[in-house]
Amino acid sequence: MTITESQQPADRQRILSGAKPTADSLHLGNYIGAVRNWAEMQSSYDAVIFIPDLHAVTVDFDPTTLARRTRTVAAQYIAAGIDPEESTFFVQSHVPEHAQLAWALNCITGFGEASRMTQFKDKSAKQGTDSTTLGLFAYPTLMAADILLYQADLVPVGEDQRQHLELTRNLAQRFNTRFGETFTVPEATILRDTAKIYDLQNPTAKMSKTGESVNGTIQLLDDPGVTAKRIKSAVTDDDTEIRFDEQNKPGISNLLTIYSVISGKTIAELEADYAGRMYGHLKVDLADVLVEFVTPLRNRTNELLADPAELDRLLAQGAAKARGIAATTLGTVYDRMGFLPRKQA
Numbered sequence: 586m587t588i589t590e591s592q593q594p595a596d597r598q599r600i601l602s603g604a605k606p607t608a609d610s611l612h613l614g615n616y617i618g619a620v621r622n623w624a625e626m627q628s629s630y631d632a633v634i635f636i637p638d639l640h641a642v643t644v645d646f647d648p649t650t651l652a653r654r655t656r657t658v659a660a661q662y663i664a665a666g667i668d669p670e671e672s673t674f675f676v677q678s679h680v681p682e683h684a685q686l687a688w689a690l691n692c693i694t695g696f697g698e699a700s701r702m703t704q705f706k707d708k709s710a711k712q713g714t715d716s717t718t719l720g721l722f723a724y725p726t727l728m729a730a731d732i733l734l735y736q737a738d739l740v741p742v743g744e745d746q747r748q749h750l751e752l753t754r755n756l757a758q759r760f761n762t763r764f765g766e767t768f769t770v771p772e773a774t775i776l777r778d779t780a781k782i783y784d785l786q787n788p789t790a791k792m793s794k795t796g797e798s799v800n801g802t803i804q805l806l807d808d809p810g811v812t813a814k815r816i817k818s819a820v821t822d823d824d825t826e827i828r829f830d831e832q833n834k835p836g837i838s839n840l841l842t843i844y845s846v847i848s849g850k851t852i853a854e855l856e857a858d859y860a861g862r863m864y865g866h867l868k869v870d871l872a873d874v875l876v877e878f879v880t881p882l883r884n885r886t887n888e889l890l891a892d893p894a895e896l897d898r899l900l901a902q903g904a905a906k907a908r909g910i911a912a913t914t915l916g917t918v919y920d921r922m923g924f925l926p927r928k929q930a
């Protein structure tokens with residue numbers, strides 16, 4: 586039995602997560618919804634955080650852009666507090682075991698089962714069959730491989746990934762039943778209570794990388810002046826009261842949420858602070874607080890980007906750490922599936 590080697594000590598559970606490098610900068614919603622939580626979890630969990638670049642090529646992409654984005658996002662994660670010493674932080678394509686385990690999982694996944702994945706159905710319906718790749722169809726089994734290789738206990742993801750997590754659990758159980766206990770069956774920890782950040786111009790839609798208006802998004806690499814301007818031109822309402830009410834005052838509520846997360850003050854405290862004051866006051870103060878928050882992040886990111894050799898070194902170190910775990914799991918899988926051991930020549 587070799588699987589114990591890839592299991593973590595009983596005292597620290599392993600969490601694993603990642604987000605595709607599909608934008609030129611993380612935005613505030615990514616930071617608040619995901620990266621901040623991962624950074625916090627590093628001290629109490631054995632954290633595996635990675636950049637799923639193999640997933641990024643399942644839809645149309647440009648190689649130069651992909652390379653640039655992967656680098657930028659890596660630098661931003663580190664700047665935002667993902668500690669490459671404390672965590673296992675790496676780029677997916679640097680660890681070949683992901684693609685290898687994905688193949689094994691493809692061969693125990695039903696065609697019908699994969700066809701029922703709603704994200705695949707939505708994306709392929711939009712693109713049409715001719716521009717939909719096999720890679721997109723296999724996206725969920727690659728994601729299952731990402732998780733199962735590391736024997737992750739917990740996978741913090743957004744609601745949109747719930748079905749993929751369910752498939753991952755099914756595949757783990759199926760493999761274990763058919764070939765013997767091999768994989769930890771992971772739990773999804775859907776990030777429900779974390780603050781949702783909305784588009785500043787359209788505050789009922791999530792702030793997203795594909796948002797219609799750039800003006801609705803706070804990019805963490807924007808110039809401070811741009812950040813301030815975006816807050817000051819955020820859509821509000823015709824009322825005058827600064828009060829949290831997502832139904833009737835989505836714009837103001839969103840600004841209060843951002844303010845609360847960045848400052849650590851509760852919404853109630855902020856409502857009290859701004860009682861009787863005008864929207865403009867809230868916006869000016871929030872713009873200041875936000876600029877103060879993003880500036881060090883931006884500076885640290887730019888420092889890392891200015892020293893590509895150092896960034897490469899950190900990523901290489903992360904990939905080596907990751908392979909230490911991944912190769913052990915894959916070895917067990919190959920052995921259980923009846924692939925001959927490859928002896929030294």
Ligand code: TRP
Pocket residue numbers: 601602603604605637640727728731732740741742746
């Ligand atoms: N599919 C995830 C997303 O779009 C990204 C991802 C790929 C992921 N592999 C993963 C997330 C493994 C968690 C665990 O957000």
